[in-house]
Amino acid sequence: MILGVVNEKCSGCRTCQALCSLQNLAVWNPKKAALKVIPRFPKPGEYEVGVCNQCGVCAKICPAEAIYRDRDVYLINEEECTGCGLCVEACPNNVMVMLGDMKAPFKCNGCGECISYCPREALYDVCGGDKK
Amino acid sequence: MIYGYNQKLLRVNLSTGRISVENIPDDVVREYIGGRGFVAKYMFDEIPKGADPLGEGNKVFIAVGPLSAAFLPSSGKIEFGAKSPLTGGYGDSNMGGHLSAELKSAGYDMIIIEGIADKPKYLYIDNDRIEIRDASEYWGMGALDTEEVLKNELGEEFQIATIGPAAEKLLKFACVSHDFGRQAGRTGVGTVLGSKRLKAIAIRGNKDIKVFDPEGLLKKSKEMYDTIFSLPGFTEWAPYGTADITTWVNNVGALPTRNFKHGYFKPADNLTGRDIREKILVKDKGCFCCPIPCGKYSKVEKNGNEYYVEGPEYETIALCGSNLMLENIEDVAYVNYLFDNYGIDTMSGGGVVAFALECCEKGIITPEQVEYKELKFGDLDSIEYLIHKIANRHGIGEILAEGTKKAALVLGKGSERFAIQVKGQECSGYDPRNAAATILAYMTCDVGSHHNRAWAITYDVEVGRFEVKGKAEKVIWMQHVRPMLDTLTVCRFPWIELGFSLDDYPTVLNLVTGFNYTWEDLKRLSERVWNITRAFWAREVEDFGREYDWPPARFYEEPTIGGAVDGMHISRDTLEELLDRYYSLRGWDKNGIPTREKLEELGLSYVAESLGL
Known part of the structure; x- marks a missing residue:
């Protein structure tokens, strides 16, 4: 599963962000989501969604080699992660987060729940997986 | 914690x-x-x-x-x-x-x-x-x-x-x-x-909020989304938002027109959600976590400039559209933009401009007061002139910027009869004079006339508009349920517009907090808050009472003109009857003041004491 987005469909509701943090981190914190909704208002009145396309830049830059590939997605081995934050800085789409008391960054693990619950069907699996 | x-x-x-x-x-x-x-x-x-x-x-x-x-x-x-x-x-x-x-x-x-x-x-x-x-x-x-x-x-x-x-x-x-x-x-x-x-x-902010039962909540919330996705309104209502209702309100003769003189406006056929979508829409815009983006972000061109505005929503269409007799959605969106950027409520704003236009027609506002301009309903220039005057408190705007109630006191000459407000707040976009629950809801709303606490027009039409039986009960039920959603700070639209069940709200509240509330408990808490807000009025306004719940004479003396309820209006006696019933059910005295017994029953002895009861 690799996330894709059709920006034109997004209504900016950030359901994806709220779901992502509750689903994966068991807290409410939209800012900890592994995707971002960026509004462009008042002009031109658009939303741009930053998603993880599993490009692997994070894995390449990780000095502890704590980020590994598992089928389509890159995952973080939290035991090996030193929390240096280099990957967060390097992420080209700015969708890795390490906030507050997090010991390791959080990134998209390909759970795909945001695709299932995006009310506008703005998110999809570029690998062609069906919605739920 | x-x-x-x-x-x-x-x-x-x-x-x-x-x-x-x-x-x-x-x-x-x-x-x-x-x-x-x-x-x-x-x-x-x-x-x-x-x-x-x-x-x-x-x-x-x-x-x-x-x-x-x-x-x-x-x-x-x-x-x-x-x-x-x-x-x-x-x-x-x-x-x-x-x-x-x-x-x-x-x-x-x-x-x-x-x-x-x-x-x-x-x-x-x-x-x-x-x-x-x-x-x-x-x-x-x-x-x-x-x-x-x-x-x-x-x-x-x-x-x-x-x-x-x-x-x-x-x-x-x-x-x-x-x-x-x-x-x-x-x-x-x-x-x-x-x-x-x-x-x-x-x-x-980027802090975590901890939840009592994250797994249970995740499961329940997903169920709620799934349910909403399956409701017909998800695909039928959401594309048009609140403006979807314009045609229905017009067809039942409740669309405020010409300062609430009429309840039907033929050109409202051009003021619908479809007109927004087809003519001016830029983007469907949703609030946080909302699956049904009622925000219709739009763009209009006027005088060679582009104006971006969210809306117009239904209330703006009613109060700045039909009520001012504007006939196309672009003009209403432009008025919407003017009010928004000045930071003026479009509902009161539309109400005040309509009142001013009628005062001009009747000569109550003199030509001198408006620089000898001929100000007319349906004329965008007239409306724009008044908006700038009001927003800047220039000329006649100095009087109008106080709202219709106070403006009518200054202008006099019977203008209070068509100052469309209760308690000083301009009415929402539903003509209530042929709808007993709707008018009672306006009269008793705790912020002055407003539809948010009890939106009753569909109920009135469904059960009989002049029927009195059961109306006070229904208004009170709504006044407990809807404000509770404002207490939980969730939007009412999934329930109102899509028919989503209310039953899930106590469930999710309990999953989040670990409380054990039922809707009956929540309605009780809501009733308590309603009594506090009423007590606030009684404490702050010296002669507060029944008189403050009274609507303008236009609603019970002047028949509506045209449309489905042509020639009809509610009677003064019916309004008295509705209020008596309402106060009695509320446990308030005949002047509409909460009694000591009622406040004590709700655990509000300190409120009773502060009122000197």
Whole structure:
């Protein structure tokens, strides 16, 4: 599963962000989501969604080699992660987060729940997986 | 710590510059829940009796609820409240957008703004870092323009609420704006911020909120989304938003037209959700976690310029469209933009302009007072002229900026008969004169006439518009249920517009907090808040009573003209009967004042004492 987005469909509701943090981190914190909704208002009145396309830049830059590939997605081995934050800085789409008391960054693990619950069907699996 | 809350209140005194963070006690959380409950409780307790709404003693209360910031359908509401400069009584207003989630994530459930700054300021909240910053360079700027400038300066992650120049000039129905088109529009809460010289509030938050049962909540919330996705309204209502109802309201003869003289406006066929979609829509725009984006972000061109505006929503279509007899959606959207950037409530704004136009027609406003311009319904230039005058308090605008009730007192000559307001607040966009529950809802709404507490027009049409039996009961039921959604700070639209069940709300509240509430419990808490707000009126307004619940004579003396209920109106006797029944069911006396017995039954002895009962 690799996330894709059709920006034109997004209504900016950030359901994806709220779901992502509750689903994966068991807290409410939209800012900890592994995707971002960026509004462009008042002009031109658009939303741009930053998603993880599993490009692997994070894995390449990780000095502890704590980020590994598992089928389509890159995952973080939290035991090996030193929390240096280099990957967060390097992420080209700015969708890795390490906030507050997090010991390791959080990134998209390909759970795909945001695709299932995006009310506008703005998110999809570029690998062609069906919605739920 | 109670799950689902920060239990923190941020208190900011603009006179002294003092900033403090206080605990919100467990019993307040359990008994008042959040949002509107918090606003009413703290307003009653903290505003000194007789405080001038625009003076040092008034405060602005901003509250979120236990469901704010949640992965939960339509959980993005935030409540603003203050003693109203428009009505002199209890005032609150809520809005959607993303401010609610941001405030909660910054670590607060509530902000209380006190005092008056010596110079224009804005409040900067970045989690624990709180600053009162200079806003001199933004003073005088439009509400939408200020948000844009602050976003550019602080960054997109900040959520920002602003006021416009109308609030700075203390126009009495100025609103709070956010997210380029969401407004806490009613009762003049923006005016109170203007009087305090607080131009904006900018918030960034990135803290966790812990939930009692995260797994249970995740499962339940997903079920709720799945249900909403399956309801017909998800695909049929959401594309058009609130404007979807224009045609229905017009067809039942309840579309305010020509200052509520008529209930039917033929050109309203051009003021529908479809017209927005086909002619001016830029983007469907949703509030936090809302699956049904009713925000219709639009663009119109006027005089060679492009104007971006969210809307028009139904209320704006009714009050700035048909009520002013504008015949196309582009003109209504343009008026919407003018009001939004001035920071004026479009509902009161439309009501005041309609009142002024009728006064001009009748010669009550003299040609001299409007610079000998011939001002007419349906003429965009006339309407724009009045909006600029009102917003800037120029000429006739000085009188009109006080709202229709006070303007009618000044203008006299019988104009109070068609000053379409109750308690000083201009009526919502449904002609109530042929709908018993709707008019009772306007009369008894605790912020002055407004549809939010009990939107009864569909019920009236369904069960018989002049039928009196059961109407007071239904209004009270709605007045308990709908404000509870404002207390939880979730939007009512999934329920109202899509038919989503109310049953899930206590369930999710309990999953979030670990409480064990039923709807019966919540309605009881809601009734208690309703009695507090009524008591606030009784305490603050010296001669408060039945007379304040009375609507303008147009509604019970003048038959509506044209449309489905041509020639009809509700009678004065029916209104008296409705009020008697309502007060009796509420446990209030014949003058509409809560009795000591009722307040004690609700655990509000201290409220009874403060009223001297």
